[in-house]
Amino acid sequence: MSRPPRARESVLDAFERLLMDDGERAATMDATARAAGVSKGGLLYHFSSKDALEAGLLSRVEDLVTADLEAMRSAPEGPVAFFLRTSVMDDDLLDRALIATSRLAQGGHQEASETLRRVRSRWEDALRPHVRDDAALDLVLLVSDGLYYNNALTGTSLVGPVPRGPALEALIALVEHAAHP
Amino acid sequence: MSRPPRARESVLDAFERLLMDDGERAATMDATARAAGVSKGGLLYHFSSKDALEAGLLSRVEDLVTADLEAMRSAPEGPVAFFLRTSVMDDDLLDRALIATSRLAQGGHQEASETLRRVRSRWEDALRPHVRDDAALDLVLLVSDGLYYNNALTGTSLVGPVPRGPALEALIALVEHAAHP
DNA sequence: GTCTATATACAGATAGAC
DNA sequence: GTCTATCTGTATATAGAC
Numbered sequence: 001m002s003r004p005p006r007a008r009e010s011v012l013d014a015f016e017r018l019l020m021d022d023g024e025r026a027a028t029m030d031a032t033a034r035a036a037g038v039s040k041g042g043l044l045y046h047f048s049s050k051d052a053l054e055a056g057l058l059s060r061v062e063d064l065v066t067a068d069l070e071a072m073r074s075a076p077e078g079p080v081a082f083f084l085r086t087s088v089m090d091d092d093l094l095d096r097a098l099i100a101t102s103r104l105a106q107g108g109h110q111e112a113s114e115t116l117r118r119v120r121s122r123w124e125d126a127l128r129p130h131v132r133d134d135a136a137l138d139l140v141l142l143v144s145d146g147l148y149y150n151n152a153l154t155g156t157s158l159v160g161p162v163p164r165g166p167a168l169e170a171l172i173a174l175v176e177h178a179a180h181p
Numbered sequence: 182m183s184r185p186p187r188a189r190e191s192v193l194d195a196f197e198r199l200l201m202d203d204g205e206r207a208a209t210m211d212a213t214a215r216a217a218g219v220s221k222g223g224l225l226y227h228f229s230s231k232d233a234l235e236a237g238l239l240s241r242v243e244d245l246v247t248a249d250l251e252a253m254r255s256a257p258e259g260p261v262a263f264f265l266r267t268s269v270m271d272d273d274l275l276d277r278a279l280i281a282t283s284r285l286a287q288g289g290h291q292e293a294s295e296t297l298r299r300v301r302s303r304w305e306d307a308l309r310p311h312v313r314d315d316a317a318l319d320l321v322l323l324v325s326d327g328l329y330y331n332n333a334l335t336g337t338s339l340v341g342p343v344p345r346g347p348a349l350e351a352l353i354a355l356v357e358h359a360a361h362p
Numbered sequence: 363g364t365c366t367a368t369a370t371a372c373a374g375a376t377a378g379a380c
Numbered sequence: 381g382t383c384t385a386t387c388t389g390t391a392t393a394t395a396g397a398c
Contacts (some may be wrong), residue, residue: 023288146323
């Protein structure tokens with residue numbers, strides 16, 4: 001399990017950022033290389049094709065979700081509240097990777113869609129024991145999806161319609177009350 | 182208030198469909214013309230640039246939302262249940278236009294993002310009198326966003342993770358119970 | 363109103379120097 | 381490992397025939 005080269009990670013970071021901020025169309029090899037501070041040839045040494053670059057992003061997502069599930073299991077406030085709270089984007093590694101992946105998926109990228117489905121199903125399995133029934137599980141997941149969707153729309157910028165602070169706490173309390181067994 | 186030319190509408194339909202099914206990148210002028218059964222020159226007669234084509238989609242969305250708000254006001258089951266039920270994609274005119282618009286928005290299209298924000302705010306205003314408080318309003322809107330997000334991901338295809346039939350009824354009941362004044 | 367032909371720009375990818 | 385130069389395909393847009 002070797003640590004990946006630093007330049008490779010910078011390229012992935014830049015690719016994510018471009019997908020988030022400007023969308024799939026703007027996230028070209030050229031723009032990614034420029035944003036990462038390498039030449040196109042340099043990028044192509046680490047990722048020999050656009051497909052390889054995209055695959056790199058997807059595998060990063062899976063790793064980050066594994067870590068997130070671990071944190072969720074041991075969260076003092078409980079998995080449901082933890083899950084909802086961390087669905088409000090904090091610009092952390094997982095949030096960025098997930099939004100970038102959903103940009104790819106919405107661009108028709110088959111494997112990106114499958115990755116998102118698989119990720120959602122892993123969360124589903126982790127949350128199921130902590131909610132009353134299937135409707136409650138749907139509720140929790142859909143609220144989380146809604147939060148991600150809004151975060152993805154506003155990109156990294158400004159204030160969106162996503163509840164924060166006391167409004168977020170009230171929302172979590174409401175969902176918890178509706179969802180708990 | 183003249184009826185728009187039929188060819189123009191076909192072009193918009195094709196553009197929507199391409200955005201939904203294959204994403205922003207695939208929704209080129211060329212592909213749109215081909216799918217609408219006209220030549221590129223023919224398309225450019227109706228929409229003199231890509232910007233004009235995108236603007237045509239956005240103005241269609243606003244019109245459809247106006248009609249939807251009218252229907253929501255007079256829905257027998259009440260605005261909240263109507264809103265949630267129609268957030269599960271039925272492949273109707275509004276659903277298609279909205280998903281296509283969100284593809285544009287996620288491609289970095291500024292006016293598309295603004296249109297979606299404006300639309301969301303119109304729904305917000307229509308729903309506010311029918312829910313208990315702000316947290317309940319957030320809940321209803323976020324569940325709807327979550328439904329749209331999942332519909333948008335699975336595109337027009339197959340079964341996604343979106344609840345249907347009895348599962349949808351259970352979800353609506355749960356949200357109604359949590360949200361009603 | 364709708365077509366073909368073409369100009370210009372930029373995408374992904376290859377070759378090979380350093 | 382990283383660079384420059386270049387090939388090939390395709391996107392938007394223009395010009396002008398029918």
